Amino acid sequence: MTKAIKNLRDHLAEIHDLARAASVLGWDQQTYMPRGGAESRADQLSTLARLTHSKFTSSKTRRLLDQAAAETAPLPADHDDRRLVEIVRMDLDRETKLPGSFVARWSRDASLSTEAWREARQADSFRSYRPHLKKMVGYALKAAEYYGYEDHPYDALLFDYEAGMKTAEVKAAFDVLRPAQVELVRKLAERPEPRTDFLRRHYPAGAQGEFGMKIAKAFGYDTNRGRLDVAPHPFATKFGRNDVRITTRYDENFLPSSLFAIMHETGHALYEQNVSPGLDRTPLSRGCSSIFHESQSRLWENVVGRSRHFWERHFGDLRDTFPEQLSDVSVDDFYRGVNQVKPSLIRVEADEVTYNLHIMLRFEIELGLIEGKVEVKDLPELWRTKMEEYLGVTPSDDKDGVMQDIHWSGGSIGYFPTYALGNVMGAQIYETVMSRRPETRGELARGEYTGLLGWLKENLYTHGRKFMPRDLAMKLNGKPLDPKPYLRYLTSKFGEIYGI
């Protein structure tokens, strides 16, 4: 490593350490922090964020980048150090586009808005949330102007989650998915519902956690380099490649909640535990993008964890853990039960078939707001209309309607589509694995996950954030994001379950 590269890496390592320290503080805030700690924790996090930002956007970063660039130019295009310089320059250009005073105002108003959202949601009063949401849309629009864009202001917002993706691509994918998924939901609704009564029996939290972690370890989650804790909203977080933690929450009267949350977060954690050590302490030492990350959480949770193979292999173990609760349940009952398709009001509880429809509705609203074609005051009504149109259910209030998600309250617009497209990418990657490594199917049937993990590690996880999402998709699947594998997956899986 040359002197210039070393200097750049040392500088980035310091910034990285501050950001990871903030992650530890954030994790503690969600898991163990006593109530009284909130105020000092906010101070500490804000100090760390300010220092991280000011160190990264300092002239020193640009100077070190320029020096390193001169030395990495002759290197192969995909050399770690060359990509480091290129990605960091991209981040720096973006992070310096928003004026500091604008970011400060946004951040302060976002806190107030999120607080207002919490209260308004509790009181089911969209009216009191409305002015805040309007302000947040204003910030997003203004940010898009600062960032700049070629085709559509929404492109500039998508960038934070999926660098380089265009709004037109999202639209195109959704235009393929929407009619097919609406049609599938309609067809399944005509078929008899599977049994699900047994999912709502009493399942003690301790045993749920133990079983969940047995599965996580079987998937390949290394608990010498990670652990499970309880948090109000499940998440995965990384303090370093060798310290990647997951959280879950337990509903003792509904087994799937924590069971699949653990598998989901394990998917995120497997990605992060297996990024190349060569990228440690750099901004490249994490997953490529929101879509790629979500593709892995959903692949392990759904494609693997909600498959017939999986339950044929693991149901016995689950029944040993909960013998009374599952005494009258067959593998087939269980498999069908955890794959019930039922249009519902709440996105985070949605099944695989209806999930994307919740997202499309949100994407269409976001687009309308950004294009100025939709007004904040009309959202509750618009929400109800679209829910009825896509899912055939209508919320009776705004609490479980337009106010159900936290995202917009802080001005996060552009995030939602990556959830749906994560499902799409997950299915696409799974098809790739099956064609390149056909023995994987047999391994999964035998409960062997090292083959699948190994392939994903070698072809995806190890690269971290080294490639742009589009390039990584080409490298991995040989083609851009494509909704067809996901539709094939849904049709085949749920056709079989529902006997269509």
Next chain:
Amino acid sequence: MTKAIKNLRDHLAEIHDLARAASVLGWDQQTYMPRGGAESRADQLSTLARLTHSKFTSSKTRRLLDQAAAETAPLPADHDDRRLVEIVRMDLDRETKLPGSFVARWSRDASLSTEAWREARQADSFRSYRPHLKKMVGYALKAAEYYGYEDHPYDALLFDYEAGMKTAEVKAAFDVLRPAQVELVRKLAERPEPRTDFLRRHYPAGAQGEFGMKIAKAFGYDTNRGRLDVAPHPFATKFGRNDVRITTRYDENFLPSSLFAIMHETGHALYEQNVSPGLDRTPLSRGCSSIFHESQSRLWENVVGRSRHFWERHFGDLRDTFPEQLSDVSVDDFYRGVNQVKPSLIRVEADEVTYNLHIMLRFEIELGLIEGKVEVKDLPELWRTKMEEYLGVTPSDDKDGVMQDIHWSGGSIGYFPTYALGNVMGAQIYETVMSRRPETRGELARGEYTGLLGWLKENLYTHGRKFMPRDLAMKLNGKPLDPKPYLRYLTSKFGEIYGI
């Protein structure tokens, strides 16, 4: 608050936040961190330490101090802001005395030395630890030269733990304590031993923790602003006045271990939870010194928690928690059992009467090393001689002899005396409380702790680190540190227990 004071406080707040973030990372390292996290955690802590140090020792700090000093000069001598300027200037002067390169070398060698100590201790090989210890003594000596001193180089080392205390004062106190404590140990050894068999029955960890926390809360520990976790070595840590946490370790076959560790750490935590809010996010928002801190942990643990009053009040509750284990035990048995005096090899397991003798031995060795009168190679033999002389027991190896403590392995010389003098100060403060607020005795007998806590809060805790230890002692007790109250306390308590 004037502009200059506000600027200084803002600057110190940022430094404080970084240091407290490091405390969170340190707490996690001891409680929940998976094994694999060690390396990245070391990176993060070292980055935080470097930034904290460089921000504090920057020219900005001195400039802000000078500006603030001009404005605080007319304020009363004990005004928060004036004391802030004075104490911070003292810290800054001290922290800038060691050259950066010296600190870096020391810190690196200290890590190696501590690692070597761990291995040498396991292998009971003082020989392999010896060169490291020699190096550490060298660093301490060199540091004393850098810091400078008037009377004795050891004064310069004491300063980190007890600012302003002189070696001569420690010697004078120990010269009073030594003969009296040796004599008391000898006398007690002639009396029949109390029953202690019941302390070694099986006590499940969960119930131990619940009982311990019931006591901690009764003492006044606010668990909305704190919590208990498990760590290999019990400690208390502060992330802010409203987030002060304690830890313990459970020995399921020896009840006193965790029981009194929780009370001990609660004493530290009560101090930290009750520092004045006006000192938040400044270097003054913590206990005054090691002696004052230890005085409070030992006061709550021993003077209160190992008193006859205490157990007359709480033994019933303990027996309800462990009915089988304590079925054949009376209050008197229990009280006498947890106050057994028995010379032993290990300092951290020592009773109230023998504890200080362990410390004096260490102090004399430290002094010998610093004065050049003792050589590292002679320590094992010297240890055995002094153990025999003071306690009448001799270790058969160096593992439980000269290598039992971690302190010296990193070059911490000067810390030990504050443990013994904490006992002394605790007894002195207790006498002060009893004379100024005689109703406290009756309250304690009724299990009411708010009176005692309130007095300590108002006269000690609230001041944080605002006063120099010597001044605080005068303010509190009307006289300097005095060993006589502790000797009175020991003689009266143990004379009664042992029927002398």
